[in-house]
């Protein structure tokens with residue numbers, strides 16, 4: 001039996017205002033993510049990957065607007081929720097892992113305080129000690145050694161790879177149904193990339209989360225994603241099982257991506 005669809009994006013269209021006119025940068029994008037499954041969204045720089053992530057989370061920049069489409073999280077259309085309800089769902093049911101861990105953290109808060117704040121903001125009524133225990137447990141799950149000490153450290157005291165795993169833990173602590181990860185390994189060296197990818201793979205499998213993993217690198221996606229969708233100038237030009245797409249790419253743009261990926265192996 002096919003696992004059930006968690007996130008279903010249908011015919012998404014996003015425009016950005018350029019002076020007085022609207023330029024459409026995302027057109028008729030449809031994606032489906034099932035429980036426990038990683039969908040790799042691949043595309044060239046400027047193809048619209050980050051705007052799709054932002055649209056899913058209701059975090060488009062002021063110049064951009066959703067013009068059409070649906071983003072169904074199970075049966076709820078995120079594009080049509082009042083802002084207050086969307087804020088409750090964001091983080092708790094659909095969470096974001098950013099590209100650059102160094103700029104995503106608040107430098108004046110310890111790692112533990114980041115977790116306390118996230119849990120408090122989403123109504124966790126446990127004591128401070130219970131919330132910190134929760135933080136330590138998820139930090140251990142993402143493979144960070146000495147998690148009990150890490151909660152007392154500030155972001156600058158951790159390496160980029162460790163901090164990215166902290167952010168993954170922070171995104172996962174409320175056990176969202178879907179994780180959206182926009183190029184989460186860009187700022188990392190190859191060893192840390194591998195650690196982060198395996199941490200994402202394990203989290204999704206263990207908690208049956210769905211994940212949208214964004215990259216411009218098909219080879220990198222092939223280490224984590226089962227399904228893929230290929231984005232080219234704002235449109236999905238090909239999608240399916242990543243192994244099939246890599247074996248027999250149909251679109252000229254996908255063939256170029258596959259050749260680039262093969263040359264990295």
Ligand SMILES: Nc1ncnc2c1ncn2[C@@H]1O[C@H](COP(=O)(O)OP(=O)(O)OP(=O)(O)O)[C@@H](O)[C@H]1O
Pocket residue numbers: 016017025043044045046047048049050051052061062063064216
């Ligand atoms: N705030 C904005 N104002 C105007 N245009 C924007 C804005 N954000 C993005 N765009 C345009 O929308 C298109 C898609 O941008 P987006 O950042 O989503 O691409 P991307 O695939 O994520 O690129 P990269 O891999 O380089 O991050 C680009 O043409 C970009 O110039």
